[in-house]
Amino acid sequence: MEKVTIVDVARIAGVSVPTVSRVLNKRQNVNKVLKKKVEEAIAETNYAPNLNARYTRTGTNDIISIILPTFETNLFTGLLQGAADTCMEHNLRLSVYQSNGNIENDIRCIDMVRASFSGGLIYCPVSPDSLEYFKSAVSQKTPTVIASRRGLIENVPHVYPDNISGCYTATKYLLQQGHRRIAFFAGFWETPGYDADYLMTLLEGKTRGVYSSLDRLQGYIDALKEFNLDVQKSLLRITAYNYESGYESMKAFLASLIDFDAVICANDWVAAGVLQSLREQNILVPDQVSVVGFDDGAITNIARPTLTSVRQPSYQIGQRVIKTVISLINGVNPGDIKLDMTLIVRNSTAAKNYRTRSV
Amino acid sequence: MEKVTIVDVARIAGVSVPTVSRVLNKRQNVNKVLKKKVEEAIAETNYAPNLNARYTRTGTNDIISIILPTFETNLFTGLLQGAADTCMEHNLRLSVYQSNGNIENDIRCIDMVRASFSGGLIYCPVSPDSLEYFKSAVSQKTPTVIASRRGLIENVPHVYPDNISGCYTATKYLLQQGHRRIAFFAGFWETPGYDADYLMTLLEGKTRGVYSSLDRLQGYIDALKEFNLDVQKSLLRITAYNYESGYESMKAFLASLIDFDAVICANDWVAAGVLQSLREQNILVPDQVSVVGFDDGAITNIARPTLTSVRQPSYQIGQRVIKTVISLINGVNPGDIKLDMTLIVRNSTAAKNYRTRSV
DNA sequence: CTGTTAGCGCATTCAG
DNA sequence: CTGAATGCGCTAACAG
Numbered sequence: 001m002e003k004v005t006i007v008d009v010a011r012i013a014g015v016s017v018p019t020v021s022r023v024l025n026k027r028q029n030v031n032k033v034l035k036k037k038v039e040e041a042i043a044e045t046n047y048a049p050n051l052n053a054r055y056t057r058t059g060t061n062d063i064i065s066i067i068l069p070t071f072e073t074n075l076f077t078g079l080l081q082g083a084a085d086t087c088m089e090h091n092l093r094l095s096v097y098q099s100n101g102n103i104e105n106d107i108r109c110i111d112m113v114r115a116s117f118s119g120g121l122i123y124c125p126v127s128p129d130s131l132e133y134f135k136s137a138v139s140q141k142t143p144t145v146i147a148s149r150r151g152l153i154e155n156v157p158h159v160y161p162d163n164i165s166g167c168y169t170a171t172k173y174l175l176q177q178g179h180r181r182i183a184f185f186a187g188f189w190e191t192p193g194y195d196a197d198y199l200m201t202l203l204e205g206k207t208r209g210v211y212s213s214l215d216r217l218q219g220y221i222d223a224l225k226e227f228n229l230d231v232q233k234s235l236l237r238i239t240a241y242n243y244e245s246g247y248e249s250m251k252a253f254l255a256s257l258i259d260f261d262a263v264i265c266a267n268d269w270v271a272a273g274v275l276q277s278l279r280e281q282n283i284l285v286p287d288q289v290s291v292v293g294f295d296d297g298a299i300t301n302i303a304r305p306t307l308t309s310v311r312q313p314s315y316q317i318g319q320r321v322i323k324t325v326i327s328l329i330n331g332v333n334p335g336d337i338k339l340d341m342t343l344i345v346r347n348s349t350a351a352k353n354y355r356t357r358s359v
Numbered sequence: 360m361e362k363v364t365i366v367d368v369a370r371i372a373g374v375s376v377p378t379v380s381r382v383l384n385k386r387q388n389v390n391k392v393l394k395k396k397v398e399e400a401i402a403e404t405n406y407a408p409n410l411n412a413r414y415t416r417t418g419t420n421d422i423i424s425i426i427l428p429t430f431e432t433n434l435f436t437g438l439l440q441g442a443a444d445t446c447m448e449h450n451l452r453l454s455v456y457q458s459n460g461n462i463e464n465d466i467r468c469i470d471m472v473r474a475s476f477s478g479g480l481i482y483c484p485v486s487p488d489s490l491e492y493f494k495s496a497v498s499q500k501t502p503t504v505i506a507s508r509r510g511l512i513e514n515v516p517h518v519y520p521d522n523i524s525g526c527y528t529a530t531k532y533l534l535q536q537g538h539r540r541i542a543f544f545a546g547f548w549e550t551p552g553y554d555a556d557y558l559m560t561l562l563e564g565k566t567r568g569v570y571s572s573l574d575r576l577q578g579y580i581d582a583l584k585e586f587n588l589d590v591q592k593s594l595l596r597i598t599a600y601n602y603e604s605g606y607e608s609m610k611a612f613l614a615s616l617i618d619f620d621a622v623i624c625a626n627d628w629v630a631a632g633v634l635q636s637l638r639e640q641n642i643l644v645p646d647q648v649s650v651v652g653f654d655d656g657a658i659t660n661i662a663r664p665t666l667t668s669v670r671q672p673s674y675q676i677g678q679r680v681i682k683t684v685i686s687l688i689n690g691v692n693p694g695d696i697k698l699d700m701t702l703i704v705r706n707s708t709a710a711k712n713y714r715t716r717s718v
Numbered sequence: 719c720t721g722t723t724a725g726c727g728c729a730t731t732c733a734g
Numbered sequence: 735c736t737g738a739a740t741g742c743g744c745t746a747a748c749a750g
Contacts, residue, residue: 057728
């Protein structure tokens with residue numbers, strides 16, 4: 001197939017260029033006969049319009065750019081898939097950027113996106129710093145949606161799961177099962193120097209919405225309050241979002257000899273690492289410790305014991321994010337969208353002092 | 360930030376438009392003083408060039424489009440990540456399309472990619488049909504790389520893992536462990552009506568390279584031959600690439616009462632489903648049946664028993680694929696790249712008649 | 719080294 | 735309803 005332009009099509013169809021353009025853009029004011037001729041010429045030449053040229057002319061663009069911390073983990077893979085499928089449905093292209101949870105990379109992504117003059121932007125910031133840069137660098141006029149974070153930029157729609165209530169539900173469930181010393185493993189993309197005190201500080205900060213873990217911590221605290229319990233800083237830990245991190249964090253936690261009867265993890269991978277760590281120390285789950293993950297990915301059924309987890313509608317977030325940006329492009333701001341999270345109970349949690357029948 | 364064009368920058372810097380263009384494109388022939396002025400004007404206005412316009416003019420484009428069956432599974436997520444990171448390093452944008460393993464979607468993806476006049480294309484076809492369409496629809500001149508498949512289009516580089524030798528190694532290992540009735544679960548994106556006979560037919564077909572499972576089957580057969588064994592069609596099964604499929608396939612396989620002592624699965628997820636199915640029937644792994652997966656993803660350590668798996672260098676494939684397409688853009692065809700696969704032995708495989716100490 | 723002139727492929731005025 | 739003329743923002747070819 002050779003490169004064929006609108007001029008070629010016009011010549012072959014025996015009409016002018018604007019007429020071809022009108023057919024291409026499905027304008028109504030074009031004679032049926034000519035329309036037919038044009039369509040034949042298009043089919044014959046296998047012509048496809050040059051989108052670069054089109055968008056130079058119109059100043060818009062059918063590219064939606066999306067910046068995510070990563071493409072792995074159930075949340076972001078699902079989000080990406082929902083976004084990609086929805087873009088396809090609407091004839092949009094999706095340009096992807098992965099910051100690897102790193103501020104400098106996040107900024108590089110922003111720079112690249114900015115230069116691309118995308119029709120729309122989806123952004124999931126890694127930190128308040130990169131968020132600031134985003135705000136200063138990206139035109140207010142570009143239709144922008146924040147994914148999986150809340151309350152960051154005014155007048156910009158945020159599509160996010162209800163982490164507060166999700167974690168509240170999980171914590172309350174553990175409390176109802178009789179657990180009182182529930183460890184909370186907060187997930188962060190960047191963790192240097194973070195500790196429990198710092199966490200509590202962040203909770204009061206204005207940039208709280210950047211960190212989903214802070215909302216979860218909020219839900220955790222809310223649930224504790226209902227049971228007249230205070231937060232024990234010694235039960236608060238920081239992890240990344242992977243297996244190794246869960247494994248190492250639990251190992252360190254056990255070494256600190258702090259008493260606990262349950263643990264809430266940043267996601268399923270962390271939880272899987274935690275399970276392994278407990279197993280190695282011959283601590284029985286759920287007999288001695290209950291473990292809860294987040295995301296409810298496929299590994300929840302593969303882990304032993306199967307993992308209780310808080311489901312996050314990742315694919316749906318991806319869908320809604322694209323629909324929201326389309327809405328923005330069409331000039332209407334649909335506002336924030338908060339999606340529910342659901343606790344899925346499996347075998348890694350049980351009532352305090354529960355005894356499995358011997359294996 | 361408002362939309363500022365090259366004209367604005369030129370005006371502010373007090374130079375002509377081409378001079379700004381020269382600075383932008385790092386041409387050497389520009390006076391230091393003027394260059395400085397231009398750079399200041401750029402900084403002051405926070406100007407970023409309109410890439411759409413640039414690429415209309417040059418006819419090229421810094422967008423690499425990639426069509427994959429899915430973004431999940433270890434292979435494709437890793438591939439995507441390798442591709443995205445490498446694009447970033449080279450200031451390229453990555454536009455992604457997911458066919459969901461479906462021919463019509465695959466064709467839709469091709470149509471979209473075609474219209475985008477990408478600078479480069481990465482394609483992982485789902486079937487011979489969509490591959491044919493690709494060949495007819497996409498300009499031969501567009502730098503194109505085939506990912507994770509081999510021998511499909513002449514003069515187009517293929518970057519792929521050595522499935523033949525990878526599966527040969529896995530099979531040989533099982534044979535050396537004394538297994539003689541090794542089931543082979545071949546993975547396909549589209550499976551309607553596929554059976555063992557059809558599989559053997561495909562093995563002789565010209566489109567073999569479209570299906571990685573056929574190469575693996577080849578490796579499987581090669582290893583059997585070395586032990587003077589013939590393929591038993593009754594040991595050949597078709598699965599998709601997920602947990603459910605592995606679970607159901609093994610359930611059906613067990614119901615057929617065919618004797619077997621090991622099974623090779625299309626990927627780790629399938630293997631995890633298989634493990635579950637065996638567990639439910641109280642069949643001990645690895646005592647009674649050895650199980651091998653493909654991909655060597657994070658779940659290999661989460662599954663019980665931990666999963667022996669054939670590692671696939673997915674991230675590397677993504678890197679190499681982009682480097683290859685860049686090479687193509689620069690006018691040199693580096694040819695095919697075949698990457699090694701490695702067998703990682705864990706606890707789901709053992710010698711025939713092995714006995715675990717009682718759990 | 720710099721500015722003037724031209725044109726990429728397309729969509730949008732405006733006459734007719 | 736149609737075609738001729740104009741320009742989106744940028745880079746390439748040329749002259750000075």
